[in-house]
Every structure is written in structure tokens, then in C-alpha cells.
Amino acid sequence: MRGRFAPSPTGYIHLGNVWSAFLAWLQVRQAGGTLVLRIEDIDEQRSKPIFTQALMEDLHWLGLDWDEGPDIGGPYGPYIQQERYDRYAAALDTLKTAGLLYPCYCSRARLQAVGAPHAGEHTVYDGHCYGLSEAQRKQMTKKPSWRVHVPERTISFTDGVYGPFHEDLTRCCGDFVVRRADDMYAYQLAVSVDDGAMAITHVLRGEDLLSSTAQQIWLMETLGYTPPVYTHVPMLVDEVGNRLSKRQHGITIRSLRDRGLTAEDILSYLAYAGGLVPERRRYSRDELVRRCDFHKLRTEPIVVNML
Structure with missing residues (x-):
């Protein structure tokens, strides 16, 4: 299996971005495959190198590692769209x-x-x-x-x-x-x-x-x-049904971290909210790989209240 996470560096990553990144990482890690990080920055006006660096820092803090990407290279590079x-x-x-x-x-x-x-x-x-x-x-x-x-x-x-x-x-x-x-x-x-x-x-x-x-x-x-x-x-939405976006305050990973949440808190919460694990508690990343069940993933929009 070769999977990928392909964010656009137009702002600091937030809970909605991490939801997709976490599941892409989880799918590949459960299969023992290769995960590619690709930076989709063809929107040259909105994409900023500072956000590319920030999103890689935030993903590393979360423990969502990758096997090929702009920082470590790989056989299918370059991994930044403006270089492709x-x-x-x-x-x-x-x-x-x-x-x-x-x-x-x-x-x-x-x-x-x-x-x-x-x-x-x-x-x-x-x-x-x-x-x-x-x-x-x-x-x-x-x-x-x-x-x-x-x-x-x-x-x-x-x-x-x-x-x-x-x-x-x-x-x-x-x-x-x-x-x-x-x-x-x-x-x-x-x-x-x-x-x-x-x-x-x-x-x-x-x-x-x-x-x-x-x-x-x-x-x-x-x-x-x-x-x-x-x-x-399914998309993450707030309590009134609005899709999470960079325009909303308090949902970037950096803001959640500043409030004292750990990487395990965030990933465990997402796994529970999505129906992947039965209990709401803190899980290690290794536990999440072992215990998350994709067959139980919800199909309706997922309401989050970690705001």
C-alpha cells in the first residue's frame, strides 16, 4: 500500500485537516505500507513556505510520521507541487x-x-x-x-x-x-x-x-x-453543522496545544468521535493502530466539541 496526505499550506493545520491526516496515516500504518507527504501549493498566492514548515512541525508533534516527503525525499520526488x-x-x-x-x-x-x-x-x-x-x-x-x-x-x-x-x-x-x-x-x-x-x-x-x-x-x-x-x-462539523475551516478560531493544532492538550488527547478524541474506538479515553499511537476499526467509521458528519 502507498497512501498519501496532501495538505495545502494556506494556514495553520486545524482539527479538520488532522482528521484526514490521522486516518490516512492510520490506514497505511495498519497495512504496513508507505505514507507520502505531498505539499499541494499550486495556489501560489495563498500558499506560504511558513505554513509548509508549520504543518510538518505540527504533524511531527502529533506523531503522524511519513516515509517520503519534501524533508526526507524519496524515489518519487519532488514532493512539492510547485516543483512539479x-x-x-x-x-x-x-x-x-x-x-x-x-x-x-x-x-x-x-x-x-x-x-x-x-x-x-x-x-x-x-x-x-x-x-x-x-x-x-x-x-x-x-x-x-x-x-x-x-x-x-x-x-x-x-x-x-x-x-x-x-x-x-x-x-x-x-x-x-x-x-x-x-x-x-x-x-x-x-x-x-x-x-x-x-x-x-x-x-x-x-x-x-x-x-x-x-x-x-x-x-x-x-x-x-x-x-x-x-x-x-465524513467531514468534521461544529455544533451548528458548519464544516471546520481555517476561518474558525481555536481549532488549530497550535491553539489546542497551547491550551494544554497532548497529541494523544487529540488523536484519541478524533478516533472516539469517529466511532473507531468504543471508549473515550487516552490511547497511545500504537494502541490506535491496533484498536481502531475502519469498519465502524461513521458515515454522517461528525460533530466535534473540542473548541
């Missing part, structure tokens, strides 16, 4: 050669007006710019984004928590952006290339990314990679 742009450019060339890449000149207003909502997360593009002739494209003055054209195909996969899915690409995502108009590589492209090129066999992440899975599977297959096994886990 050549891989993404090569993937775009592959898509272009296959006749799947095309420029999109649509404004944000048009996309919001005509896009069909899917699962409350995003809109499905109507394919407007796919049919433009070369002459029409030459008349455009707006700098385009670049989309990949998806076929009429159903992607089937079985999630480790939520079971089987059968997703029609034209309905669940439509033609999606792989490079933005500001030249930033899109998340869908970067994560698919990285998981494929790093030979990741198991991806564990938040349920909010479940709706992206079908398009990533198709993109990985199109680029010649073998898709991993996916496990999506």
Missing part, C-alpha cells in the same frame, strides 16, 4: 496530442448562468467553446482557460466508506478545466498526475472530494496511470 510543473505541462501535451484539450473563453458570469449544478459543489459545463471553429477562436480577445473534453462514459468505483458509485462523466463533471486563464494548473490535473506518477495505491480524503473522483479516475486512465482505491471520510 514540468509534469503537469507534459500531461497537457498528452491531452493535446489526443485531441482532448481546447481553449475556453467563457466568462465567469456565463458559466454561472448556464452551468447545471451537481451535488451542490460545482456546475457542469455545457461545452459551449468545444464547438468553436478555429476562425471563431482567433476572434476572441479574452485569454482562455483550457478544458479537457470528456467522453460519454460511465465511471464505476467502490468507495471504502460510501460503497459503489456509477458516474456519467457528462453529467457529473462535463468538460473540466485543467489549466486556468491565469496559467495556474487546476487541482484536478495536478492531483491526478501526482497520484499516478507517485504510484499511490490508496487515497483517503474528505467526503467533500467524493464528487471529483470519477473525473480523476478518467483523467488518470487517459494519462496512462492506474487509479488508486478511494476512501472518503
Whole structure:
């Protein structure tokens, strides 16, 4: 097994981030596999090196160690996305050669007006710019984004928590952006290339990314990679149902540590709240590896009160 934790260094890690990191670490350690730490910093405006350093310090304090990463290297490096742009450019060339890449000149207003909502997360593009002739494209003055054209195909996969899915690409995502108009590589492209090129066999992440899975599977297959096994886990929410985020105060690992909580307190609480262990008490990390039962993981959002 090769798993990964792939945080974005846009702030100090909080309880919601640690929930995913803990479960990814736990899944790999229970299987005796290899855990990769990958820094997803393609959002150059919001990502900061100070947060990359801080998140590695916080993960070390929690005892969530990794086997490959930006600080220790490994056979599949580099492990920082800003150092992997050549891989993404090569993937775009592959898509272009296959006749799947095309420029999109649509404004944000048009996309919001005509896009069909899917699962409350995003809109499905109507394919407007796919049919433009070369002459029409030459008349455009707006700098385009670049989309990949998806076929009429159903992607089937079985999630480790939520079971089987059968997703029609034209309905669940439509033609999606792989490079933005500001030249930033899109998340869908970067994560698919990285998981494929790093030979990741198991991806564990938040349920909010479940709706992206079908398009990533198709993109990985199109680029010649073998898709991993996916496990999506329920999100942590506060007592009124709001998803935990960096905007909320008092939930960063540093703030919890300053309040006197230990790493074992935090991880044991998360394991109990998620249903992985039956008793609410302090467990050592070795105990958590031995006793946590993924089959008992809750599927509904998990309310936390460690605030």
C-alpha cells in the first residue's frame, strides 16, 4: 500500500485537516505500507513556505510520521507541487496530442448562468467553446482557460466508506478545466498526475472530494496511470453543522496545544468521535493502530466539541 496526505499550506493545520491526516496515516500504518507527504501549493498566492514548515512541525508533534516527503525525499520526488510543473505541462501535451484539450473563453458570469449544478459543489459545463471553429477562436480577445473534453462514459468505483458509485462523466463533471486563464494548473490535473506518477495505491480524503473522483479516475486512465482505491471520510462539523475551516478560531493544532492538550488527547478524541474506538479515553499511537476499526467509521458528519 502507498497512501498519501496532501495538505495545502494556506494556514495553520486545524482539527479538520488532522482528521484526514490521522486516518490516512492510520490506514497505511495498519497495512504496513508507505505514507507520502505531498505539499499541494499550486495556489501560489495563498500558499506560504511558513505554513509548509508549520504543518510538518505540527504533524511531527502529533506523531503522524511519513516515509517520503519534501524533508526526507524519496524515489518519487519532488514532493512539492510547485516543483512539479514540468509534469503537469507534459500531461497537457498528452491531452493535446489526443485531441482532448481546447481553449475556453467563457466568462465567469456565463458559466454561472448556464452551468447545471451537481451535488451542490460545482456546475457542469455545457461545452459551449468545444464547438468553436478555429476562425471563431482567433476572434476572441479574452485569454482562455483550457478544458479537457470528456467522453460519454460511465465511471464505476467502490468507495471504502460510501460503497459503489456509477458516474456519467457528462453529467457529473462535463468538460473540466485543467489549466486556468491565469496559467495556474487546476487541482484536478495536478492531483491526478501526482497520484499516478507517485504510484499511490490508496487515497483517503474528505467526503467533500467524493464528487471529483470519477473525473480523476478518467483523467488518470487517459494519462496512462492506474487509479488508486478511494476512501472518503465524513467531514468534521461544529455544533451548528458548519464544516471546520481555517476561518474558525481555536481549532488549530497550535491553539489546542497551547491550551494544554497532548497529541494523544487529540488523536484519541478524533478516533472516539469517529466511532473507531468504543471508549473515550487516552490511547497511545500504537494502541490506535491496533484498536481502531475502519469498519465502524461513521458515515454522517461528525460533530466535534473540542473548541
